[in-house]
Amino acid sequence: MLPETFFVATGIVLGMLTFLCLYRAVIGPSAPDRVVAVNVIGTITLVILVLFAFIYGRTLYIDVAIVYAMINFLSTLTISRYLEKGRVTG
């Protein structure tokens, strides 16, 4: 019983951490700062998704987490490409 309680507590702490990241994403000051903050939110969300899989006993969430990790990586690359070159394609 103890680990399940700990999972829920971990989930709550991680949720609070995403709000702290959101603070950095809102105040910036520059665009790369926001990208870094959003990337961290993505990593924490990934961990929360896996925690969900264990709290609710549904392994499906782990597959969602795998796809989420890939989308998080791709979106970060795309946004930094846009910042660097002013366009996404080419």
Add this chain to the structure above:
Amino acid sequence: MILLDMLTIAAMAVGLFFLTVGVVGLLRFPDVYTRMHATTKCDTLGAASVLIGLGLYSGDLFTVAKMLLIIVFIFVANPTAAHAIAKAAYLSGEKPYEGTLEDAYGGDLR
């Protein structure tokens, strides 16, 4: 399985600590490059540590394998993403903060 539960909780506590340190670093450090130091290192190990803890708890082979896949993926993807953001930040004109001692990159770009 009290020992395995203890290991799970220990690994997750370590992971939680490092994730928290990463976020505190994101809030405290003075410019985007130093912030990235805190987030890439601590987030990668923190997330991996929490996932290792959960993997110990699950006891299902496929679940453990999927956890390992996620861990390997974030160990490759996080530094690569940080590299992309750092380069983009520099090339989009983000200056390192005034305490920076030496800037070999800016000199070579000119």
Add this chain to the structure above:
Amino acid sequence: MVAMVRRRLPEERARSMVSLAALFLFWILLSSALDPAHIAVGLAAAALVSRFSSDLLIRRDERIPSPKALLPYLSYLGHLAVEIVKANIHVARLVLDPRLPIAPSIVKFKTGLKGEVAKASLGNSITLTPGTLTIDIKGDTFYVHALTREAAEEVRAWHMEKRLKEVEDAA
């Protein structure tokens, strides 16, 4: 269409086999099922994808490393794990210190590594280890952002680069 009927070179075949194995393993992992139907569909899908787009997974100018490189590579991974833990404790100390004792700098150094994958691995290792973050790689020059003076000195002659060199030589 020409590519479809052309006879395939041995290294092309090897590349295709490696990507088939990787894709099939990934399929098994995601489907989490070992019954014949799942395996048959997975093999067919992996074969189709690796036949037509194996050069997306492994580029044409990259060689498949030989199995001899496995031992140095494992030793490299082991040392990397130790370095990552050290890096995290180092950063945690800096972040939690109320005075925030950082002295950042951007330094450059040249590497003796040749392959693109080896250079990318070194870049990622530098990012994950104490106080350093790769900003750019141009040819064989690395531009590294270091958090402290000591980290900047250390990265110029780094023991992990020698380990990667051993892996590259064995491959």
